[in-house]
Amino acid sequence: MTILICNCNQTMPQDAAALSRVLDETVVQHRTLCRREAPAFQQAARRPDELVVACTQEAQLFTQLAQQTEGAMPLDVRPIRFVNLRETGGWSRQAERSTPKMAALLAVARLPDPEPVPTVSYHSRGRLLVIGPSEQAERVADAVGDVLEVSLLSTGGASRQTRPYAVLTGRITRLSGWLGAFSLERELSNPIDLDLCTRCNACVMACPEDAIGLDYQIDLNRCEAHRDCVSRCEVAGAIRFDRPATTYTDPFDAVLDLRPQPAFTQHAPPQGYWHVRPGADPAVLLKAILAVRDAVGTFEKPKFFQYQAQLCAHARNQRVGCDACVQVCSASAITGDVKLQRIQVNPHLCVGCGACTTACPTGALTYAYPKANDFGQRLKTLLHTYARAGGRDAVVLLHSASEGQALIDDWGRAASLDRQVRGVPARVLPLALWHSASVGLELWLTALAYGAAEVAVLTTTADAPQYRDTLRQHMAVAQSLLHGLGYVGQHLRLIEMRDARDLTDLDAVFPPSPPSTHQAVAVRASFAAQTSKRATLELALDHLLRHAPATSTSAVPLPKGSPLGAVAVNADRCTLCMSCVSACPAKALQDNPDAPELRLIEKNCVQCGLCVQTCPEQALQLVPRFLPTTQREHAHSLHRAQPWQCVRCSKPFGTAKGIEAMLTRLSGHAMFQGEALERLKMCSDCRVIDIYSNPNETRITKL
Numbered sequence: 001m002t003i004l005i006c007n008c009n010q011t012m013p014q015d016a017a018a019l020s021r022v023l024d025e026t027v028v029q030h031r032t033l034c035r036r037e038a039p040a041f042q043q044a045a046r047r048p049d050e051l052v053v054a055c056t057q058e059a060q061l062f063t064q065l066a067q068q069t070e071g072a073m074p075l076d077v078r079p080i081r082f083v084n085l086r087e088t089g090g091w092s093r094q095a096e097r098s099t100p101k102m103a104a105l106l107a108v109a110r111l112p113d114p115e116p117v118p119t120v121s122y123h124s125r126g127r128l129l130v131i132g133p134s135e136q137a138e139r140v141a142d143a144v145g146d147v148l149e150v151s152l153l154s155t156g157g158a159s160r161q162t163r164p165y166a167v168l169t170g171r172i173t174r175l176s177g178w179l180g181a182f183s184l185e186r187e188l189s190n191p192i193d194l195d196l197c198t199r200c201n202a203c204v205m206a207c208p209e210d211a212i213g214l215d216y217q218i219d220l221n222r223c224e225a226h227r228d229c230v231s232r233c234e235v236a237g238a239i240r241f242d243r244p245a246t247t248y249t250d251p252f253d254a255v256l257d258l259r260p261q262p263a264f265t266q267h268a269p270p271q272g273y274w275h276v277r278p279g280a281d282p283a284v285l286l287k288a289i290l291a292v293r294d295a296v297g298t299f300e301k302p303k304f305f306q307y308q309a310q311l312c313a314h315a316r317n318q319r320v321g322c323d324a325c326v327q328v329c330s331a332s333a334i335t336g337d338v339k340l341q342r343i344q345v346n347p348h349l350c351v352g353c354g355a356c357t358t359a360c361p362t363g364a365l366t367y368a369y370p371k372a373n374d375f376g377q378r379l380k381t382l383l384h385t386y387a388r389a390g391g392r393d394a395v396v397l398l399h400s401a402s403e404g405q406a407l408i409d410d411w412g413r414a415a416s417l418d419r420q421v422r423g424v425p426a427r428v429l430p431l432a433l434w435h436s437a438s439v440g441l442e443l444w445l446t447a448l449a450y451g452a453a454e455v456a457v458l459t460t461t462a463d464a465p466q467y468r469d470t471l472r473q474h475m476a477v478a479q480s481l482l483h484g485l486g487y488v489g490q491h492l493r494l495i496e497m498r499d500a501r502d503l504t505d506l507d508a509v510f511p512p513s514p515p516s517t518h519q520a521v522a523v524r525a526s527f528a529a530q531t532s533k534r535a536t537l538e539l540a541l542d543h544l545l546r547h548a549p550a551t552s553t554s555a556v557p558l559p560k561g562s563p564l565g566a567v568a569v570n571a572d573r574c575t576l577c578m579s580c581v582s583a584c585p586a587k588a589l590q591d592n593p594d595a596p597e598l599r600l601i602e603k604n605c606v607q608c609g610l611c612v613q614t615c616p617e618q619a620l621q622l623v624p625r626f627l628p629t630t631q632r633e634h635a636h637s638l639h640r641a642q643p644w645q646c647v648r649c650s651k652p653f654g655t656a657k658g659i660e661a662m663l664t665r666l667s668g669h670a671m672f673q674g675e676a677l678e679r680l681k682m683c684s685d686c687r688v689i690d691i692y693s694n695p696n697e698t699r700i701t702k703l
Contacts, residue, residue, distance in 0.1 A: 001025050001049055001050040001051075001052065001110055002026070002028070002044045002047060002049055002050070002051050002052070003019075003023065003025055003026070003027045003028065003052045003054070003106060003110070004028050004030060004033060004040070004041060004044060004051070004052070004053050004054065005019070005027055005028070005029055005030065005054040005085065005102075005106075006029075006030040006031065006032070006033040006034070006037075006054060006055055007029070007030070007031055007090075008032075008055075008086055008090070009031060009032055010031060011086075011090075011091065011416065012085075012086060012090030012091055012095050013090075013095050013096050013098075014029060014085070014090070014099075014102065015099050016028070016029035018099050018103075018389070019099065019102060019103050019106065022100075022103040022107075022385065022388060022389040023103060023106060023107060023110075023385075025110075027106075028040070028044075033053070033055065034055065034057075034058040034061055034062070038065060041053070041062060041065060041066075042065065042066075042069045042072065045065070045066045045069050045072040045073065045080075046069065046071045046072050046073070047073070048073060048078065050078065050081070050110060051073075051078065051080050051081065052080075052081045052082075052083060052106060052109050052110050053080055053081070053082050053083075054082075054083050054084075054085045054102075054106065055082065055084075055085075055086070056082045056083070056084040057086070059080075059082045062080060062082075063075065063080065066080060079113075081109045081110065082109070083105050083106060083108075083109035084105075084409075085102050085105060085106075086412065087408060087409045087411070087412025087413060087424070088101070088105065088408060088412060088424050088430050089101045089102065089412070089423075089424050089426060089428075090102075090412075091412045091413065091415050091416040091423055092412065092415055092422065092423035092424050092425060092426065093415060093422040093423055093512075094422070094423075094425050094426040094512060095426075097426040098426045099389060099390075100385075100386045100387075100389035100390050100391030100426070101386065101391065101426055101427075101428075101429055103385050103386070103388075103389040104381075104382045104383070104385040104386035104389065104391070104429055105382070105429070107381050107382070107385040108378050108381050108382050108385075108431075111377065111378060111381060114370040114371065114374040115371070115374075117302045117303055117304075117368045117369055118302075118303040119300040119301065119302060119303060120300065120301050120302070120303050120347045120348060120350075121298060121299070121300050122178070122179040122180045122181075122271060122272070122298065122299040122300070122301075122348070123180045123298050124179055124180040124253040124254060124272065124295050124296050124297060124298075124299070125149075125180075125253055125296070126147065126148045126149055126253060126254075126295070126296040127148070127149045127151070127251065127252045127253040127254070128144060128148040128149065128150050128151070128252065128253065128254045128255070128256065128292060128295075129151050129152075129153060129182070129184060129250075129252040129254070129255045129256070130150060130151070130152050130153070130255075130256045130258065131153045131155065131172075131255065131256070131257045131258060131259055131263075132153075132154075132155055132257070132258025132259055132278075133154070133155055133156055133157040133258065133278075134152070134154045134155075134156070134157040134158060134159035134160075134167075134215060135157050135158065135159075136157075136258055136278075137152045137153075137154065137258060138152065138159065138160060138165070140256060140258070140285075140289060141164075141165050143289050143293075144289060144292055144293050145164065145165065147293055147296065148254075148292070148293070148296065150165045150166075151165060151166040151167075151168055151250070151252070152165050152166070152167045152168065153167075153168045153169070153170075153172070153184070153186070154167055154168070154169055154215060155259060156215055157215055158213065158214035158215060159214060159215055159216070161199055163199070167194050168186065168194070168250070169186075169188065169190060169194050169217060170186035170187050170188040170189070170190070170248065171186060171187045171189065172184065172185070172186050172263070173185045173186060173187050173247065175255065175263040175264075177252075177270065177272075178270040178271050178272055178273075178348040178349060179253065179254060179270070179271040179272025179295060179299065179348075180253045180272065181251075181253075181348070182251065182252040182253065182254070182255055182270075182272065182273075183249060183250075183251060183252075184249065184250045184251075184252060184255075185247060185248070185249050186247070186248055186250070187245055187246070187247050187248075188245070188246050188247075188248060189245045190217045190218055190220075191218050191239050191240055191241045191243060192212075192216055192217055192218055192238055192239050193238050193239075193240070193243070194216060194217075194238075196236055196237060196238035197216050197236065197238040198236050198238070199216065200236070202229075202232040202233060203216075203229035203232055203233050203239060204216075205232075206228040206229050206231075206232040207223075207226075207228060207229050208224075208226055208228065209222045209223060209224055209226075210222070211223040211224075212229060218239075225241070227241070253272065253295070253296075254272040254273070254274075254292055254295045255272065255273045255274070256274050256276070256288060256289075256292055257273065257274065257275045257276070258276055258278065259275075259278075260277055260278055262275040263275075264332075266330060266331055266332045267330035267331070267464035267465075267466075268330045268331040268351045268353070268464070269331075270331075270348070270349055271301075271348070271349075272295060274288040274291060274292060276288050301352070302352065302368070302369045303347050303350075303368065304347075304350055304352035304354065304367065304368055304369045304434070305345060305347075305350065305354075305356070305357060305365055305366065305367060305368055306365070306366045306367075306368050307343075307345055307364060307365055308363070308364050308366075309342045309364070310364075311362045311363055311364035311585070312341075312342045312343060312362065312364040312585065313361065313362050313364070313585040313586065313606055313608035313610060314326075314336050314337075314338075314341065314342055314343050315336065315337075315338045315341045315342070315610075316341055316582075316583040316585065316610050316614065317579075317582075317583060317614060318338055318339075319338075319583070319610060319613040319614050320336065320338060320613065321583075321585075321608040321609045321610030321613055322360075322361060322362075322606075322608035322609065322610070323336055323343075324356075324359035324360060324361070324470075325343060325356035325357075325359055325360055325365055326343065327359075327466065328355045328356055328358075328359045328466050328467070328470050329355070329356055330351070330353060330355070330464035330466060330467065331349045331350060331351045331353075332349065333345055333346045333347075333349035333350045333351075334346075334356060343365075345365075352369060352434055352435060352438075353435040353437050353438065353463075353464070353467065354367045354433075354434070354435050354437055354438025354439070355435075355437040355438070355464075355466070355467045355470055357438065357440070357533075358437055358438065358439065358440030358441075358470060358471070358474065359440075359470050359474075360533070361563035361606040361607060361608060362533070362534065362563075362585065362586060362606045362608070363532055363533030363534050366531065366533060367438045367439075369434055369438075371531055372442075372443065372529055372530070372531055372533065372536060373528065373529050373530055373531050375433075375439065375443060375529070376443065376446055376528060376529020376530075376536065377528070377529070378431065379396070379431070379443065379446060379447050379450055379529070380450055380528070380529070382396070382429055382431060383396070383429075383447065383450040383451050383452055383524070384450065384451070384524065386429060387451055387524060391426075391427065392427065393427050393453045393513070393514045393518070393520070394427055394429055394451065394452045394453055394454075395425075395427055395428045395429065395452065395453060395454045395455075395456055395510060396429050396431055396447050396452045396454070396455045396456070397424075397428050397429060397430045397431065397456045397458060398431055398433055398436055398439055398455065398456065398457045398458065399430060399431075399432060399433065399436055399457075399458040400432070400433060400434070400435050400436045400458075400460075400463075401432040401433065401434055402462075403460040403462045404432070404433075404436055404458045404459075404460065405432055407458065407460065407497055407499070407500070407503075407506075408424065408430050408458075410500040410503060411423060411424060411503050411506055412424055414500070414503050420504065421503060421504060421507060422507045422512070424510075425510050425511075425512050426512075427453075427512075427513075427514075428456075428510050436457050436458060436459055436463070436467075436471075437459075437463065437467040437470070437471060439457075440471075440474055441474045441477060441478055441537065441563065442529075442533050442534075442536040442537035442540060443529065443536065444474075444475075444478055444492060445478060445481075445537065445540035445541065445544065446525075446529055446536060446539070446540045448482070448487075448491055448520070448521060448540070448544065449521060449524075449525035449527075449539075449540045449543040449544055450524055450525055451520065451521060451524040451525075452520070453489075453491070453514055453518055453520040454490065454491050454492070454493060454514070454518075455491065455492055455493070456492075456493040456494075456495055456509070456510075457471055457475075457493070457494050457495065458495045458497060459471070459494065459495065459496050459497070460496075460497050460498070460499070461497075461498050461499075468494065468496060471494050472494050473559070473561045474561070475492040475493075475494055476559045477558050477559055477561065477562045477563075477564075477624075478491070478492050479491060479492050480556065480557070480558050480559055481541075481556060481558060481564075481626055482544070484552075484556030484557075484626065484628075485544060485545060485548035485549070485550060485556070485628065486519075486548050486549035486550025486551075487519050487520070487521070487544075487548070487549060488517050488518065488519040488549070489514070489515060489517055489518035489519055490518075491520075493509070495509055519549060521543070521544060521547050522547050522549075523547050525539075525540070525543040527539045527543065534606075537563075538603070541626070545628055548628075551628075552628060553628065553629050554628075555625040555626065555627045555628075556625060556626040556627075556628065557624070557625050558624040558625055558626060559624065560624060561607075561624070562607055562624035562625075563606050563607055564605070564607070564624065564625070564626050565602075565605055565607045565622055565623050565624040565625050565626075566600060566602050566605060566622075566623045566625055566627070567580075567588075567589065567600055567605065567611060567612075567620055567621070567622060567623065567638065568620070568621045568622075568623050568638075569598065569619055569620060569638045569639040570617075570619040570620075570621075571639050573617040573618065573619035574598070574615075574617060574619040574620075574639050574641075574657075575617060575619075575655060575657050575658040575661050576596045576597070576598055576639065576640075576641055576655045576657070576658060577616065577617075577658060578591050578598070579614050579615065579616060580598070580611035580614055580615055580620060581598070582614075583610045583611055583613075583614040584610065584611055585606075585608065585610060586604045586605060586606050586608075587601070587604055588600055588601050588602070588603075588604035588605040588606070589611055589638075590635055592640075595640065595643070596640060596641050596642075596643050596654070596655040597637055597639070597640040597641075598637070598638045598639045598640070599635040599636060599637055599638060600635065600636060600638050601632075601633070601634065601635050602627055602631070602632040602633075602636075603632045603633050607622050607624060609622060641655040641656060641657055641658075642655065642656050643655060643656070644656045644658070644659040644681075646681070646682050646683040646686055647678070647681045647682060648682050648683075648686040648689075648690070649682075649683065649685070649686055651683045651685075651686075653683045653684075659680070659681065662680060663677065663680060663681070666680065675690075675694065675696070679691075
């Protein structure tokens with residue numbers, strides 16, 4: 001591996017020798033790699049080994065230079081890995097102490113790329129629908145009409161005399177779909193059909209109430225039904241007052257909406273839909289127009305999730321249990337299906353935030369870009385390299401690769417120019433994600449088990465509010481768990497930022513040194529994160545529990561919404577019908593084949609609530625907690641009862657409470673009187689014997 005670092009014209013300190021020792025690689029120091037020392041980069045580009053360049057600002061320049069260098073390795077065979085050392089620490093007030101961080105970031109950069117994931121395709125032929133006032137919609141159509149097939153849905157206003165574009169009217173009843181697959185449903189109720197109208201203006205001149213404007217639609221509130229317009233339009237036949245309301249469905253590939261209120265109210269609208277409010281900044285409209293012009297062709301994006309229906313705790317027996325993913329999805333891409341007892345995820349609507357995988361307690365939904373085990377490897381490499389280089393009190397700062405990365409860059413740049421800004425401290429290790437909501441409880445605890453003193457998640461105003469609520473809820477669970485195990489201090493932190501105006505707040509959030517009361521794990525874990533969410537969570541919990549500062553056998557209470565916990569049974573209500581056992585998707589609730597007994601394996605419980613929803617006696621209640629003993633791994637009794645004994649042969653069957661409840665409920669029923677009610681007290685064999693041996697029983701042969 002070849003690692004090229006650059007001190008950017010000596011604006012930041014770098015210790016190439018120390019980095020070489022930690023990474024066990026030759027780290028080559030440069031001063032202006034993108035300018036005078038570019039031949040050194042070209043020489044490295046010709047070598048077949050992996051190439052890491054510690055500069056993201058000039059990534060495009062280096063890529064072009066590699067493509068133009070004779071004998072250089074093709075980028076599709078050996079891509080260049082870029083890493084930012086400058087804004088993430090080199091320009092910090094603690095730059096002299098940032099060598100462990102730089103080593104950690106370089107170590108992560110040289111990791112192999114994760115396995116490719118399936119893709120989702122969009123196919124657009126360029127059929128654009130512009131919704132809005134006629135005049136503005138026509139101007140937008142002029143800007144894109146040379147490359148797109150434009151249709152206008154007028155919401156009012158004067159339209160042009162000429163018709164260069166198809167003009168639609170009517171009330172929108174439904175707009176759905178995504179790029180390349182939009183469907184518009186509209187109801188046409190106005191007497192004038194614009195498809196037949198020739199814009200001759202005869203109806204406008206004939207109408208005595210001026211109820212027809214240059215939008216060529218009749219204002220029915222002003223019209224007094226003189227019908228002069230009908231007679232004047234006899235040849236074209238575009239006006240009919242007796243025309244029934246008709247619904248039309250039209251396909252489109254993209255939609256540009258210029259109305260005050262958007263057609264899609266979710267936080268993340270579908271791909272291929274743009275909304276620009278009236279009076280918006282012209283730059284916003286220009287950006288939308290440029291995006292619309294490019295929305296022709298075939299496009300691909302990663303399929304961000306994997307779904308295992310057998311693990312899903314959404315529904316059982318027409319009862320809804322867990323719908324956390326449905327509630328947190330900002331793109332309305334997830335819907336619940338009670339009949340199928342599962343959820344359905346539309347990959348075309350999914351924007352890849354990963355919040356659903358964070359909220360999912362079972363791991364039925366997992367993030368695939370990258371997978372949990374790949375991200376776990378990055379965490380492990382980052383923290384172990386940092387510690388090996390002598391770093392202490394590491395803070396893993398998770399942020400999105402777009403807005404979050406821009407804030408990190410602004411923070412580092414501000415520190416080089418403004419003495420009031422400290423920049424990214426030496427102990428803060430930024431780690432980019434596709435989206436900051438895609439990593440949750442199990443990987444936060446894994447980072448702490450690997451030796452991190454704290455895990456912070458950076459969010460911005462671009463993130464949906466439900467993302468922050470979910471992250472905040474899960475952090476409360478993790479923090480309660482850690483405090484219950486004796487880990488003193490704040491180990492999880494959610495940072496909510498607007499933009500560069502809040503950079504000084506980051507300095508306050510991350511002091512150069514941690515509080516003296518802060519306590520991290522004493523021994524760094526060595527396990528590897530698994531693809532299974534629950535497996536990774538159990539590995540992290542096991543390590544944190546084994547090295548916990550405080551040992552106790554008492555259960556640690558956790559906040560509502562925890563994926564860990566137990567089930568409490570009201571013994572006075574429970575009849576041991578075992579309906580909860582059949583409903584439990586995680587096999588946490590179990591029966592005893594040898595006796596009427598309800599048992600629980602607490603380790604398996606995901607707190608989905610299906611057992612509570614299913615119980616006909618309303619005898620169950622969720623108890624969010626963590627039991628720090630081996631008892632949580634084994635089945636233990638929640639409730640047991642005496643079996644009922646058959647009144648004929650004394651064979652035990654069912655439970656006394658269950659049979660008594662059944663007798664009480666059916667005693668007033670006409671079919672269960674006398675001997676029929678008595679048979680309910682018998683086992684199945686004795687019931688059959690009693691029916692065939694009872695002389696009072698009516699037989700078909702007698703009939």
